[in-house]
Each structure stands twice: as C-alpha cells, then as structure tokens.
Amino acid sequence: MFSPNFSQMDWSISWDESYLNAYKEVFRALCLIPILHYVIAFMVIWVVFLYNFLEFHFFQDFFSGFRGAPVALTFHPTSHIYHGVVSKCKILHGRYLATPWLSSPHFQTTFLNFFGNPPAFSYRRQLFHASDGGTIALDWLTSSDISRGAFEVNHTISKEDTTPLVVVIPGLTSDSTSSYIKHLAFGLAKHGWNVVVSNHRGLGGVSITSDCFYNAGWTEDARVVIDYLHHQYPKAPLFAIGTSIGANILVKYLGEDREKVPVAGAVAICSPWDLLIGDRFICRRLLQKLYDRALTIGLQGYAKLHEPRYSLLANWEGIRKSRSIRDFDNFATCLVGKFETVDTYYRRSTSTPYVLNVSVPLLCISALDDPVCTREAIPWDECRANKNIVLATIKHGGHLAFFEGITGSRLWWVRATDEFLGVLHSSSHMHKKKSRRHQSNHRLIRVLM
Ligand SMILES: *[C@@H]1O[C@H](CO)[C@@H](O)[C@H](O)[C@H]1NC(C)=O
Numbered sequence: 001m002f003s004p005n006f007s008q009m010d011w012s013i014s015w016d017e018s019y020l021n022a023y024k025e026v027f028r029a030l031c032l033i034p035i036l037h038y039v040i041a042f043m044v045i046w047v048v049f050l051y052n053f054l055e056f057h058f059f060q061d062f063f064s065g066f067r068g069a070p071v072a073l074t075f076h077p078t079s080h081i082y083h084g085v086v087s088k089c090k091i092l093h094g095r096y097l098a099t100p101w102l103s104s105p106h107f108q109t110t111f112l113n114f115f116g117n118p119p120a121f122s123y124r125r126q127l128f129h130a131s132d133g134g135t136i137a138l139d140w141l142t143s144s145d146i147s148r149g150a151f152e153v154n155h156t157i158s159k160e161d162t163t164p165l166v167v168v169i170p171g172l173t174s175d176s177t178s179s180y181i182k183h184l185a186f187g188l189a190k191h192g193w194n195v196v197v198s199n200h201r202g203l204g205g206v207s208i209t210s211d212c213f214y215n216a217g218w219t220e221d222a223r224v225v226i227d228y229l230h231h232q233y234p235k236a237p238l239f240a241i242g243t244s245i246g247a248n249i250l251v252k253y254l255g256e257d258r259e260k261v262p263v264a265g266a267v268a269i270c271s272p273w274d275l276l277i278g279d280r281f282i283c284r285r286l287l288q289k290l291y292d293r294a295l296t297i298g299l300q301g302y303a304k305l306h307e308p309r310y311s312l313l314a315n316w317e318g319i320r321k322s323r324s325i326r327d328f329d330n331f332a333t334c335l336v337g338k339f340e341t342v343d344t345y346y347r348r349s350t351s352t353p354y355v356l357n358v359s360v361p362l363l364c365i366s367a368l369d370d371p372v373c374t375r376e377a378i379p380w381d382e383c384r385a386n387k388n389i390v391l392a393t394i395k396h397g398g399h400l401a402f403f404e405g406i407t408g409s410r411l412w413w414v415r416a417t418d419e420f421l422g423v424l425h426s427s428s429h430m431h432k433k434k435s436r437r438h439q440s441n442h443r444l445i446r447v448l449m
C-alpha cells in the first residue's frame, strides 16, 4: 500500500524546497554586502584581466628588482662576427629593462606610434631617380648637422670623406619622420656618423612617378641606392639598417647579392622574417586584428596619396573596402606587383630562405613579445648556421620600441645598434666588396632644403 512512486515524489519536493531555501539564504546574505564592495571586486577582476590581456610585466620586473631581462644571443659556435665583434659589445651582453610605465608590448608599440618622444631636428632632402623613372626621397642627417648646428654647415660630403655612412630602410608605411627612425638617425649622427634614410617610393611626401610601387620583397630600390652611395662616397664604410618590413627587404637583398654587396655590415631590427607566418599570426587573436586594422588604415592612407595611379593599376574599390593587410595585398600589391595570389606574394617576398646566404656581418634584434612580427617566424636554425649572423632576442620590447629610462626618452635597440656598428667599424671584420657590379645609369638631382 506504500508505493515507491509516492516516496520518490515526497523526496523530490522536500529537496526542491531545501535547495530553494538555501539559494534564498545566500541571496539574502549577498544583499547584505554593500554595493561598493561589488564595485571594488569587479574592478579588481577587470584589472587582473587587462593586466594579462595586455601582457603587462610590471610585477615581473618589480619582483626581479627592476634588473630587466638578459639578452639571448644565438650564433654559430665558430662565428667570427660573434667572437670578433659582438663579444665586445657591452649592451648586447647586458639586460634590457622596459620603462616601468610602459611595461607592456602593446603600450610600448602604441606609445611609439602616437608619441614616441622623437628628438627634434630636420633632414636635408635629396631626390634620387631610379632608371625606371621612379623617385626615391633620400633624407640626410650628417654628423656635422648635429655637432655644429644647422646654420654654419657645409652641406656637401666630399668624395674622400671616410666618415661611416649608414643607410636606413624604414618599415611598412613609415618614413624618415617616424619617431623610431628619428631616434635612430639622431643617435647615429650624434655618434659622429652620416645617416641617410632611404624612404620607400611614394613616401616622405614625394609622388609616385612610375608604375612601380614598393612591396615587402622589392629589393631593387635598396640595391640601386646602396650602389649609388658606395659609388658616390667610395672611401666611407657603408652600413645598412632595416626596420620591420625594411629589415625583410634588407636581409633578402643581402642574401640575393651575397659577396657583391658594397655593405660593410648590417642590422635587421624586428623583421617579420616570414610573411606567410606573419599573415596567419596577425589574423588569429583579437589584439593582433587591431594591429592589422591599424596597419591597413596606414596602407589605405598611402594608397589615397597615389589614388590616380592605383585606380589605373589596381582595384580601387577593393582597396577602399579593405579591412586587413591581406585584403589590401589582394586588391593592390598583387595586381601592381603581378603576383598570382596573396600567398604567392608572401612566399616569394619572405627573407628566411636568404638568411643562409647573407655574406656580410649581420646583427638581428627581435623582441619575443613583438605583437606585430611574431616570434614564431624567427629563423633560429638559419641564424645559428650562418657564421656572419648574430641573433639577439629579448623577452620584452614590443614592435620597434624597447623604451628605456624613467622618462622613456631612449630606445634600447638604437643604443645596441650604435655600439655594434661602432665595434664592427673598429674591427677587421667589416665586409669588403669582392666583385664590381655594373654601375646602373640613373640620373640624379640634388635638392637642398
Ligand atoms: C664645402 O665642402 C666642399 C667639399 O668638401 C669643399 O670643396 C668646399 O670648399 C667647402 N665649402 C666651404 C665653404 O667650406
């Protein structure tokens, strides 16, 4: 007469009631906590989330006593460039500590692009005309511009001058006015060297004057400018520095021309190395997509400056609607540069296959937390296999930033580069060009500003 169904029902009813009561009790208890405490708890969780999301390392730096992270050097065990040059560089054997209020790669990179604390000076402009009719703006800053002030300077460098000359190849959509380029140019000129920034075609305020645009694998402009500078100033040791896309172009050029380059030594800063890996990386996470958007807006700004020619050679509607670098490359770079697909363009323009063939002393600097050029693409094996290369990797630094000092007025990589080139210049390891290239016949107009 006692059915099991009834007992089950009784049990479930009493259980329902007891847990409902428990929830009511908890709710009542939670209501007793002042709202302010909730606000504080929410803010703490939000701050912890942001700290991790933006990859802050302030507490890491704090608990290590603000000593910074050591620089990791990768090289061949018998590398003469390591043993003869880099082993004497104090900065590359030291540590890097980020400016405390910029201890996040995203803060560093953003700060560099919006403020950057650049030194104040102006360049002198020279227009270089390539044989295809293209125009390249060369922006000069000589050591005498800095040491003697702009007014009493003799603007010409003599053919016999033996002052080292550094040619700088900027990154994508950057030119000589970008903060990091100004930091670099000023630092080197202050050291007593002559600096020339080789702006990409269509940048630095000059028009596109032929149907040729620059792209990430376009090494011909670097080649003709470097040949010209070597021809013009044969006694001056010539060094080359590439940053970001400029580093990709520089390394590819050094690998293509090997012994023939008239470059005594080179530095590659924050190179993307492998454009295919870079492309996959930049559309993976939310934060990277923001960088992708920002760079695309920069590219669209560049395209807008040269709209008539882009409208003729590329898909203007597509360029206007591009939401990513990949879109832009699809509608612009591939059509102008005659690549079948975007991935074909990336594969052919990537510099990693050329790393093994670099025949001049080359220092590469990359940050492991670079939010634009991922560490996944760094060619560790190739750098270790080539005796001419030393690869310096640092845990923090962001993209081209490496701010240091409490005011964030200096960039660590600029100091490291300056020291490396100085030691290389006073060593017996500078590269000497082996065979003479045919001198291309480009016209030249000098415009002094
Ligand atoms: C400027 O330098 C050039 C080349 O070194 C030299 O011929 C010229 O006399 C110099 N001019 C002055 C005013 O110093």
Ligand SMILES: *[C@@H]1O[C@H](CO)[C@@H](O)[C@H](O)[C@H]1NC(C)=O
Pocket (backbone or CB within 6 Å): 255, 256, 353, 354, 356, 357
């Ligand atoms: C590097 O040099 C080797 C040997 O000369 C050559 O076979 C190879 O094609 C070169 N690599 C590239 C990417 O040009």
